[in-house]
Amino acid sequence: MQTSASHAHTSATTDTSHGHAHHEPGFFGKYIFSTDHKVIGIQYGVSSLLFLLFGFFLILAMRYQLAKPGSPIPLVGPLLEKILGEEMAKGGIMGGDLYNSFGAMHGTIMVFLAIVPVLFGAFGNYVTPLQIGAPDMAFPRLNMASFHCYFLGGVVMFASFFTPGGAARSGWTSYSPLASVTDLVNRFDGQTYWLIGMVLLITSSLLGSVNFIATIIQLRCRGMSWMRMPFFVWAQFVTGFLLLLAFPPLEAAGLMQLMDNLFGSSFFLPQGLVVNGNALPVSGGGSPLLWQHLFWFLGHPEVYVLILPAIGIVAEVISNNIRKPLWGYRSMVYSAMSIGFLSFIVWAHHMYLTGMGTKVATFFQTTTMMISIPSVIILTALFISLWGGSIRFNSASLFALSFLPMFGIGGLTGLPLGFNASDIFLHDSYYVIGHFHYVVAPGTMFAVFAGIYYWFPKITGRHMNELLGKLHWAGSIFFMNCVFAPMFIQGFKGMSRRMSDGGTTYFGKDVGVGADPGVLGLNNMILWCAVGLGIAQIPFIINFFSSIFVGRRATSDNPWQATTLDWATPTPPPHGNFLQEPVVYRGPYEYSVPGAKTDFSPQGDKN
Amino acid sequence: MEIPYTYKARPDTGLYNAKVGIWLFLASEIMLFGALFSAYILLRVSAPAGFWPETALAWPRGLLNIPIGTFNTAVLITSSVTVVLAWASLKMNNFAKFRVYMVITVACALAFLGIKSFEYNDKFSHYVVRLKDGKALTGHIEVNGKHPGFWNFNDQWSVAKLAEQKIDKIKVELDPLRDSHGHVKHGAHHESREISVSDIVSLGSYTPATHPFFAVYFLITALHGLHVLGGALVLGYFAFPGAKMWKSNPEQFINRIEVGGLFWHFVDLVWIFLFPVVYLL
Numbered sequence: 076m077q078t079s080a081s082h083a084h085t086s087a088t089t090d091t092s093h094g095h096a097h098h099e100p101g102f103f104g105k106y107i108f109s110t111d112h113k114v115i116g117i118q119y120g121v122s123s124l125l126f127l128l129f130g131f132f133l134i135l136a137m138r139y140q141l142a143k144p145g146s147p148i149p150l151v152g153p154l155l156e157k158i159l160g161e162e163m164a165k166g167g168i169m170g171g172d173l174y175n176s177f178g179a180m181h182g183t184i185m186v187f188l189a190i191v192p193v194l195f196g197a198f199g200n201y202v203t204p205l206q207i208g209a210p211d212m213a214f215p216r217l218n219m220a221s222f223h224c225y226f227l228g229g230v231v232m233f234a235s236f237f238t239p240g241g242a243a244r245s246g247w248t249s250y251s252p253l254a255s256v257t258d259l260v261n262r263f264d265g266q267t268y269w270l271i272g273m274v275l276l277i278t279s280s281l282l283g284s285v286n287f288i289a290t291i292i293q294l295r296c297r298g299m300s301w302m303r304m305p306f307f308v309w310a311q312f313v314t315g316f317l318l319l320l321a322f323p324p325l326e327a328a329g330l331m332q333l334m335d336n337l338f339g340s341s342f343f344l345p346q347g348l349v350v351n352g353n354a355l356p357v358s359g360g361g362s363p364l365l366w367q368h369l370f371w372f373l374g375h376p377e378v379y380v381l382i383l384p385a386i387g388i389v390a391e392v393i394s395n396n397i398r399k400p401l402w403g404y405r406s407m408v409y410s411a412m413s414i415g416f417l418s419f420i421v422w423a424h425h426m427y428l429t430g431m432g433t434k435v436a437t438f439f440q441t442t443t444m445m446i447s448i449p450s451v452i453i454l455t456a457l458f459i460s461l462w463g464g465s466i467r468f469n470s471a472s473l474f475a476l477s478f479l480p481m482f483g484i485g486g487l488t489g490l491p492l493g494f495n496a497s498d499i500f501l502h503d504s505y506y507v508i509g510h511f512h513y514v515v516a517p518g519t520m521f522a523v524f525a526g527i528y529y530w531f532p533k534i535t536g537r538h539m540n541e542l543l544g545k546l547h548w549a550g551s552i553f554f555m556n557c558v559f560a561p562m563f564i565q566g567f568k569g570m571s572r573r574m575s576d577g578g579t580t581y582f583g584k585d586v587g588v589g590a591d592p593g594v595l596g597l598n599n600m601i602l603w604c605a606v607g608l609g610i611a612q613i614p615f616i617i618n619f620f621s622s623i624f625v626g627r628r629a630t631s632d633n634p635w636q637a638t639t640l641d642w643a644t645p646t647p648p649p650h651g652n653f654l655q656e657p658v659v660y661r662g663p664y665e666y667s668v669p670g671a672k673t674d675f676s677p678q679g680d681k682n
Numbered sequence: 683m684e685i686p687y688t689y690k691a692r693p694d695t696g697l698y699n700a701k702v703g704i705w706l707f708l709a710s711e712i713m714l715f716g717a718l719f720s721a722y723i724l725l726r727v728s729a730p731a732g733f734w735p736e737t738a739l740a741w742p743r744g745l746l747n748i749p750i751g752t753f754n755t756a757v758l759i760t761s762s763v764t765v766v767l768a769w770a771s772l773k774m775n776n777f778a779k780f781r782v783y784m785v786i787t788v789a790c791a792l793a794f795l796g797i798k799s800f801e802y803n804d805k806f807s808h809y810v811v812r813l814k815d816g817k818a819l820t821g822h823i824e825v826n827g828k829h830p831g832f833w834n835f836n837d838q839w840s841v842a843k844l845a846e847q848k849i850d851k852i853k854v855e856l857d858p859l860r861d862s863h864g865h866v867k868h869g870a871h872h873e874s875r876e877i878s879v880s881d882i883v884s885l886g887s888y889t890p891a892t893h894p895f896f897a898v899y900f901l902i903t904a905l906h907g908l909h910v911l912g913g914a915l916v917l918g919y920f921a922f923p924g925a926k927m928w929k930s931n932p933e934q935f936i937n938r939i940e941v942g943g944l945f946w947h948f949v950d951l952v953w954i955f956l957f958p959v960v961y962l963l
Binding site: 339 | 725890
């Protein structure tokens with residue numbers, strides 16, 4: 076930021092071929108309509124972290140309702156009533172409709188507006204071109220358009236809370252016919268906003284993925300052969316293909332649901348549909364299963380979109396902080412590719428309960444078990460890498476190291492859901508919530524935090540505070556586990572994930588049937604641990620903003636003594652990234668090479 | 683550092699950036715249209731047996747005008763040829779010829795859209811009328827001596843609206859009778875019939891709300907139409923305002939035409955699949 080003057084200077088001196096040197100851009104050119112991949116990365120990062128916090132507040136309000144059904148939410152309850160109206164939150168109590176819309180929007184915001192953009196949009200944009208030695212993305216203006224589409228999609232999603240009838244409330248999966256009949260009063264309802272928002276977000280990820288893949292294929296610098304690419308770049312490459320090929324079917328499905336909602340067509344509405352005792356005036360003849368197939372055709376690759384770049388970040392941070400090459404780099408790369416391929420043929424394991432028949436279920440069970448193999452290979456390779464390393468315990472590496480067991484729990488608890496027989500019992504219970512939150516919350520989000528602590532000195536020129544960072548880590552890992560581990564117990568006891576009162580109606584002492592009422596008490600524990608988790612993020616927020624201005628200055632361009640090319644740039648990298656064209660002479664993780672002068676041999680150093 | 687390979691090919695891949703980009707984009711487009719075609723197949727195979735409109739949810743056949751569709755296919759294929767010729771003319775350094783071919787391409791695109799909108803028009807004024815005796819009639823209707831409005835969904839007639847406006851008789855220009863394959867029977871001719879509103883259970887025009895067939899037909903063809911429109915805008919831009927680049931950087935300009943042409947061939951290819959699937963099968 077303070078180096079923008081010097082960056083204009085360097086580009087003017089290095090670009091002798093282009094007489095019209097870059098003009099110093101104004102505020103809009105620099106921060107809003109920038110085509111520089113680093114600025115776009117930061118734009119993505121800031122917006123997605125804000126959405127992350129917003130999504131967290133949504134779930135916090137919902138957890139209060141689950142722990143204390145029917146009591147007004149302290150502090151925000153009256154505010155909700157004032158903003159969203161009496162039918163949503165009468166007397167500050169979260170109504171069923173509000174619970175449903177918060178639930179749907181929590182999922183949508185976390186997946187499409189927070190985690191994917193922070194991994195792919197922020198880290199991918201900032202780091203990928205640096206690591207392959209490229210001056211920028213292949214299509215800088217498309218990159219800018221991608222961010223603008225994302226931002227617009229976010230605005231549409233956010234605005235939907237304030238429409239008559241409220242935001243979408245048919246779950247983040249928006250199953251039809253529920254999604255088409257939840258609000259028959261307002262034709263242009265929250266669901267319609269959701270669909271328009273999704274079309275914008277899908278456009279954004281399409282532009283992004285074309286750009287990433289083209290950049291990685293075309294702009295690798297001299298010597299950067301495929302097997303010399305850092306694993307992070309490989310992860311982004313595979314993720315790019317997943318986004319490119321898996322999202323369009325959801326776009327098609329979104330357009331069909333939009334037709335159902337706005338023009339009264341029946342893509343997903345079967346014949347003889349009765350809502351509130353009235354026959355629905357539609358032609359019928361559509362198929363609700365069609366939506367589920369198209370949705371999960373995206374939905375499952377999306378899971379790997381959420382995890383592969385996270386593993387990429389973890390691989391970078393771990394190899395740097397154990398001062399050792401990654402064990403089995405090649406098998407990790409091939410595993411990532413296998414995951415990418417297999418993720419397209421496992422989708423129907425989300426649909427075992429639709430009565431698909433044993434032959435089809437067997438196929439999808441088999442592929443699901445197959446895809447766990449490359450995932451285990453990657454995780455095992457990372458674990459084995461630790462063997463004999465001289466590990467540096469800083470904030471970044473603590474988060475990266477905690478990722479491994481947390482993702483392990485998330486992955487292994489997924490196996491019972493991949494089997495038809497056990498899934499029939501666990502489906503739609505809190506077990507499922509526990510499983511995928513272990514993958515995404517302590518999994519992916521820990522990787523995100525690790526990445527922020529790791530690349531912060533490159534982006535700002537200053538380190539983040541280590542003490543605050545370690546506090547953040549300790550609080551996060553403790554409370555994360557206290558929030559999500561009890562959900563496995565609740566799920567085993569048969570607690571459904573869909574009830575706005577947490578199941579009081581089923582388990583309460585007045586009813587006396589169903590499962591163990593003890594599981595309801597866990598809701599209380601989860602609530603207070605979620606509050607604790609929120610408080611544990613305060614050191615991070617303070618650290619993030621104060622370190623930009625008062626953090627310890629990075630002493631060199633390569634403060635972590637890393638090997639990859641992103642650390643061979645000036646700090647922060649100027650427009651065009653590198654002062655001279657970089658050339659790569661060796662693999663990405665040559666740490667502690669016997670006979671070398673230092674314990675790291677950067678890719679760009681000839682000797 | 684400047685971004686390399688913006689128009690020169692990278693030696694090891696043999697491609698310039700935009701060519702990689704357009705192929706990736708087309709891959710994604712294949713998934714988009716692939717999903718829509720899959721939806722068409724799934725809806726069609728799950729439709730009950732029988733003949734539409736007698737069986738309300740049977741899959742309708744023979745409702746689209748095959749001669750017009752064939753003509754439109756020819757128009758689009760012509761434009762595919764001319765877009766290649768436009769690119770080849772530039773390669774042979776003949777800018778004037780390039781512009782002629784490009785203008786023909788864009789004209790074909792606009793002709794295609796014009797013909798398509800004529801077809802749409804016809805569907806929105808084409809009604810299926812279900813009578814209390816269980817029969818279903820199809821044809822263009824006439825209310826108060828006027829054909830109902832085109833395009834505007836709110837302008838469509840329903841039983842409730844007829845009752846509200848105290849109209850007791852409508853005229854239906856019946857479609858010629860068809861056999862089970864949807865072909866017009868020999869010697870069939872147009873017949874016009876007066877129907878009193880009190881005999882009608884329901885009526886509605888050929889809109890997405892009438893049957894999943896129309897829903898999927900309108901969605902795929904409209905999306906394809908948007909692609910044609912987008913392609914026409916881009917190619918039109920290259921033919922006139924964007925052609926300035928021919929002077930400043932001819933190599934990059936030829937690349938642009940190539941990339942635009944690839945997109946155009948894809949749009950053409952989608953139609954090559956679309957035409958038999960919705961018109962012929």
